[in-house]
Amino acid sequence: MARHLITSAIPYINGIKHLGNLVGSQLPADLYARYLRARGHEVLFLCATDEHGTPAELAAAKAGKPVADYCAEMHAVQAELARGFRLSFDHFGRSSSRQNHALTQHFAGKLDAAGLIEEVQEQQVYSNADKRFLPDRYIEGTCPNCGYDKARGDQCENCTKQLDPTDLIAPRSAISGSNDLEVRQTKHLYLRQSVLKDTLDAWIDSKTDWPVLTTSIAKKWLHDGDGLKDRGITRDLDWGIPVRRGKEEWPGMEGKVFYVWFDAPIEYIACASEWSEAQGLDASAWERWWRTDKGADDVRYTQFMGKDNVPFHTLSFPATILGSAEPWKLVDHLKSFNYLTYDGGQFSTSQGRGIFMDQALEILPADYWRWWLLSHAPESSDAEFTWENFQVSVNKDLADVLGNFVSRITKFCRSKFGERVPDGGAFGPDEMDLLHAIQERLGRYEALMQAIEVRKSAQELRAIWASGNEYLQTVAPWSTFKTDPEKAAMQTRLGLNLAHFFGVISSPFVPDASEVILESFGTPAAGWPESANTAVDQLKAGHAFTVPDVLFAKITDEQREKWQSDFSGT
RNA sequence: GGCGUUAUAGCUCAGUUGGUUAGAGCGAACGACUCAUAAUCGUUAGGUCGGUGGUUCAAGUCCACCUAACGCCA
Numbered sequence: 001m002a003r004h005l006i007t008s009a010i011p012y013i014n015g016i017k018h019l020g021n022l023v024g025s026q027l028p029a030d031l032y033a034r035y036l037r038a039r040g041h042e043v044l045f046l047c048a049t050d051e052h053g054t055p056a057e058l059a060a061a062k063a064g065k066p067v068a069d070y071c072a073e074m075h076a077v078q079a080e081l082a083r084g085f086r087l088s089f090d091h092f093g094r095s096s097s098r099q100n101h102a103l104t105q106h107f108a109g110k111l112d113a114a115g116l117i118e119e120v121q122e123q124q125v126y127s128n129a130d131k132r133f134l135p136d137r138y139i140e141g142t143c144p145n146c147g148y149d150k151a152r153g154d155q156c157e158n159c160t161k162q163l164d165p166t167d168l169i170a171p172r173s174a175i176s177g178s179n180d181l182e183v184r185q186t187k188h189l190y191l192r193q194s195v196l197k198d199t200l201d202a203w204i205d206s207k208t209d210w211p212v213l214t215t216s217i218a219k220k221w222l223h224d225g226d227g228l229k230d231r232g233i234t235r236d237l238d239w240g241i242p243v244r245r246g247k248e249e250w251p252g253m254e255g256k257v258f259y260v261w262f263d264a265p266i267e268y269i270a271c272a273s274e275w276s277e278a279q280g281l282d283a284s285a286w287e288r289w290w291r292t293d294k295g296a297d298d299v300r301y302t303q304f305m306g307k308d309n310v311p312f313h314t315l316s317f318p319a320t321i322l323g324s325a326e327p328w329k330l331v332d333h334l335k336s337f338n339y340l341t342y343d344g345g346q347f348s349t350s351q352g353r354g355i356f357m358d359q360a361l362e363i364l365p366a367d368y369w370r371w372w373l374l375s376h377a378p379e380s381s382d383a384e385f386t387w388e389n390f391q392v393s394v395n396k397d398l399a400d401v402l403g404n405f406v407s408r409i410t411k412f413c414r415s416k417f418g419e420r421v422p423d424g425g426a427f428g429p430d431e432m433d434l435l436h437a438i439q440e441r442l443g444r445y446e447a448l449m450q451a452i453e454v455r456k457s458a459q460e461l462r463a464i465w466a467s468g469n470e471y472l473q474t475v476a477p478w479s480t481f482k483t484d485p486e487k488a489a490m491q492t493r494l495g496l497n498l499a500h501f502f503g504v505i506s507s508p509f510v511p512d513a514s515e516v517i518l519e520s521f522g523t524p525a526a527g528w529p530e531s532a533n534t535a536v537d538q539l540k541a542g543h544a545f546t547v548p549d550v551l552f553a554k555i556t557d558e559q560r561e562k563w564q565s566d567f568s569g570t
Numbered sequence: 571g572g573c574g575u576u577a578u579a580g581c582u583c584a585g586u587u588g589g590u591u592a593g594a595g596c597g598a599a600c601g602a603c604u605c606a607u608a609a610u611c612g613u614u615a616g617g618u619c620g621g622u623g624g625u626u627c628a629a630g631u632c633c634a635c636c637u638a639a640c641g642c643c644a
Binding site: 212213216217219220221229231232261307308311316338339341346376380381382383384386388389392393395396397399400401403404405406407408409410411412413415416455456459462463466469470472473474476477478479481492495550551552553554 | 573574575576577581582583584594595596597602603604605606607609610611612639640641642643644
């Protein structure tokens with residue numbers, strides 16, 4: 001059995017994420033992790049919060065808290081929401097961890113030794129009032145092109161012209177509004193990614209099974225204009241990982257920290273170390289996942305992310321790893337997603353537009369969101385969330401097709417045979433047809449899940465649920481019972497086994513409902529079926545069960561209308 | 571402005587390397603069943619595959635141009 005390392009893009013610490021963020025990385029990663037575990041694979045599924053950088057500092061200041069405290073609190077909040085959505089991380093780490101500090105500094109040292117770090121003198125805007133250097137986007141002023149008075153230092157949002165902070169007329173700090181700004185000399189480290197361009201290009205070319213979204217973005221960055229550009233990896237900030245060359249000081253870089261995009265992906269590795277520490281294991285426990293010289297050769301590493309994160313994962317992070325010349329594991333498969341839009345527009349954190357993770361869980365259980373989001377995952381293009389579609393999909397798929405099936409067969413059995421799997425009868429042509437159909441669908445479902453075809457997997461799973469209803473409708477045990485109780489017993493026994501089977505194979509999508517189904521049959525640890533034949537022979541005659549409560553209550557029109565207006569944004 | 575992605579039935583989407591009458595789910599109409607959360611099952615209707623031109627014996631599927639939406643531009 002292969003071992004699988006799975007990481008989800010790490011969410012930024014600054015606030016609660018919306019459903020678009022969730023479906024773009026953490027949720028599909030969880031689906032895949034749960035599936036592989038269910039199939040008996042050894043899985044290490046990691047995620048963390050991305051905690052460094054200016055936005056975190058500003059959010060902390062706004063909350064009136066020290067940035068470290070703020071991050072610790074928000075980490076706890078995000079961890080709780082992850083649990084709420086049943087995200088089955090083996091560890092949910094923090095990019096501010098001791099391990100990440102050490103590892104980030106280690107990589108910088110190795111890259112420098114390999115001649116891949118360049119020291120560059122640059123001019124940057126410094127705010128005397130804020131006592132800090134200002135990133136381009138935190139400088140506001142009047143656009144020289146269109147006269148818009150809230151243009152940012154990197155771009156004018158009104159006329160979309162690319163700008164340099166020094167282009168702005170009457171520049172001011174976006175943080176304090178102060179116009180007491182000056183341009184200062186400062187020194188920064190650049191990662192010479194351009195040196196690795198051909199290596200990265202060849203590596204990307206070898207990945208023929210990646211989504212086009214992934215490779216097209218990577219290729220574009222590699223070949224656009226002058227090709228892959230070097231990137232600054234340091235910043236003049238307080239909050240971050242101090243610039244060091246391994247364990248040594250880095251003369252001339254005192255008081256500076258690594259830029260967040262450099263240390264964030266390294267947290268994928270550091271997180272494994274945090275995991276082994278939390279588990280009370282020694283270093284070899286995590287190194288066998290990450291070091292190809294220490295046992296990670298048989299690991300298959302899959303990353304999940306939204307499309308905005310693709311450049312970092314296809315180019316910058318691989319450049320860091322390859323450039324270190326150390327035997328770190330590179331990503332094998334990279335699954336990227338487009339955006340989820342909300343009633344015709346974008347989700348927006350700043351405008352409070354859309355649905356956020358905490359709000360979602362306040363109105364409905366995780367399974368509802370998991371099902372809708374995964375069955376509508378933005379794989380081939382952006383996907384739109386609408387309340388009407390959500391209501392219809394959830395009611396039909398979960399309540400009618402799956403939930404009602406479990407309900408109808410367990411209640412039928414209870415009324416005719418009692419709460420035990422009935423004995424007697426033998427399979428006939430109808431049953432053979434059903435088994436044949438299910439065997440085929442199960443095989444397709446497994447192949448699609450293996451290939452991380454999220455939407456198609458959901459479709460296939462739904463079709464399997466529907467086959468249960470088709471079967472009952474065809475053989476009609478309620479009629480058979482009147483003339484041939486033995487045969488009705490066989491049909492009912494098969495129906496109950498189908499419900500049990502659905503419970504097992506649905507767990508990656510709807511883990512809570514799956515658990516309820518299996519508990520009602522008293523088989524919480526039921527394993528993945530080897531075939532349709534064994535799947536429908538798990539519950540033997542005489543096996544006791546209880547009728548579960550309604551698995552999925554329907555969303556009413558009143559609820560939908562209320563939520564629609566509650567979440568319309570302002 | 572440059573680049574990229576997308577554009578297929580009312581809605582959400584599938585359509586492998588170009589090859590017989592373009593598919594699914596939802597919604598709609600009709601019918602069946604009555605065990606079940608008025609749930610389920612079946613049948614039917616519905617598309618000149620964004621537009622124009624081209625390559626080919628043959629194009630939704632390749633090429634060019636155009637249009638629209640979305641995104642990225644370090």
